[in-house]
Amino acid sequence: AQSVTQLGSHVSVSEGALVLLRCNYSSSVPPYLFWYVQYPNQGLQLLLKYTTGATLVKGINGFEAEFKKSETSFHLTKPSAHMSDAAEYFCAVTRPKGYQKVTFGTGTKLQVIP
Amino acid sequence: GAGVSQSPRYKVAKRGQDVALRCDPISGHVSLFWYQQALGQGPEFLTYFQNEAQLDKSGLPSDRFFAERPEGSVSTLKIQRTQQEDSAVYLCASSSSQTGGATEAFFGQGTRLTVV
Numbered sequence: 504a505q506s507v508t509q510l511g512s513h514v515s516v517s518e519g520a521l522v523l524l525r526c527n528y529s530s531s532v533p534p535y536l537f538w539y540v541q542y543p544n545q546g547l548q549l550l551l552k553y554t555t556g557a558t559l560v561k562g563i564n565g566f567e568a569e570f571k572k573s574e575t576s577f578h579l580t581k582p583s584a585h586m587s588d589a590a591e592y593f594c595a596v597t598r599p600k601g602y603q604k605v606t607f608g609t610g611t612k613l614q615v616i617p
Numbered sequence: 618g619a620g621v622s623q624s625p626r627y628k629v630a631k632r633g634q635d636v637a638l639r640c641d642p643i644s645g646h647v648s649l650f651w652y653q654q655a656l657g658q659g660p661e662f663l664t665y666f667q668n669e670a671q672l673d674k675s676g677l678p679s680d681r682f683f684a685e686r687p688e689g690s691v692s693t694l695k696i697q698r699t700q701q702e703d704s705a706v707y708l709c710a711s712s713s714s715q716t717g718g719a720t721e722a723f724f725g726q727g728t729r730l731t732v733v
Contacts, residue, residue: 512657539724546621546708546724547660593659604650604673605722607659 505530505596507577509608517616522566522581524611526594529575536577537595537605538568547593553577554599564588589615619643621725623709629731630699638694638728642711649692650722651684652708660708666692699732706730 510525528534535554539547551562558570564587568579577594594608622641630636642649647668652660653676662676668689677684681700686692696703706729710722 544726546726547710548724549721552721595659604662604665605660606662607652609657609659 505534505598505606507536507594507596507606507608509592509594509611511611512609513612513614515614515616516584518586519583522579522584522588522613524579524592524594524613526568526577526579526608527575528577528594528596530596530598532598534596535599536568536570537597538562538566538577538579539593539595539607540564541591541593541610543590550579550592584613584615586615586617589613621709621711621723623707623725623728625728626726627729627731629733632700632732633698634732635695635697636699636730638696638707638730640692640694640709640711640725642690642692642709643713643723644690646711646713646723647689648712648714648722649686650710650712651692651694652710653678654706654708654727656705663694663707696730699730701732704730704732 506529508527537552538550553570561567566581591610591612593610595605597605624639649666651663654660664684665673666686681697683695706727708727710724712722
């Protein structure tokens with residue numbers, strides 16, 4: 504069984520400040536991990552993914568995340584928030600083999616304050 | 618089209634009415650998924666197709682929910698005798714991979730179903 508826990512359903516940051524969205528996972532096998540972004544009334548867009556290899560992964564729009572097996576974490580960061588980053592962010596996990604049934608967290612809504 | 622297309626975008630149904638939600642995946646994608654996203658929640662898996670075969674329907678909440686993909690392309694999610702608890706956004710996603718793993722799944726914009 505797999506699951507992800509996102510800490511904080513709402514996060515507010517000032518424009519230009521560091522963005523940190525937290526995600527912890529649980530998986531019985533080495534996981535593949537994802538971050539998706541959802542803008543209002545839109546579908547989900549993949550920001551970045553971790554499969555194997557380098558534990559620091561870079562994604563679109565300046566976001567990155569680090570896979571830390573010892574902490575079972577996959578936190579999302581961005582050095583400087585932009586107003587356009589305001590959206591809901593979902594951490595997700597799947598298993599490497601078999602079809603890609605993805606288990607999502609409950610989401611973190613990011614507010615960027617000018 | 619270039620992406621996953623879902624229709625209608627919005628649907629209001631009276632309790633007890635049957636509804637049908639359509640998903641047009643990206644051309645050539647063998648894998649198709651349906652998810653249900655309740656207000657304030659993350660998407661939850663409903664069912665998975667590999668081509669026309671429905672390989673996993675473990676997430677369907679009741680026997681009122683039925684999905685099909687008869688020709689391995691367009692899929693329809695049908696909900697019979699809708700209840701208020703069925704109100705949610707229904708997301709469809711498709712992927713070119715049938716073995717899973719790292720291949721990205723592309724999501725449609727969803728159908729927002731409101732049962733009144």
